[in-house]
Amino acid sequence: MILLYPVLSVLITGVAMVLVINPFAAIINNGLNAWLNGMSGSSAVLLGAVLGGMMAIDMGESCK
Numbered sequence: 830m831i832l833l834y835p836v837l838s839v840l841i842t843g844v845a846m847v848l849v850i851n852p853f854a855a856i857i858n859n860g861l862n863a864w865l866n867g868m869s870g871s872s873a874v875l876l877g878a879v880l881g882g883m884m885a886i887d888m889g890e891s892c893k
Contacts (some may be wrong), residue, residue, distance in 0.1 A: 868876045 865876065865879070868879070
């Protein structure tokens with residue numbers, strides 16, 4: 830019975846991730862990809878600044 834609780838918790842969390850969080854994350858990712866692809870030809874400097882900021886946040890730098 831003790832081992833059943835962690836297994837059920839992992840299963841419930843996994844189902845919640847697949848059914849609830851993944852659709853919203855996909856919408857956000859698709860929107861960001863479309864926005865960045867739309868900027869690729871028009872403003873290379875702004876695209877570089879956006880990508881640099883995203884990399885700085887991803888690498889753990891402070892964003893102030």
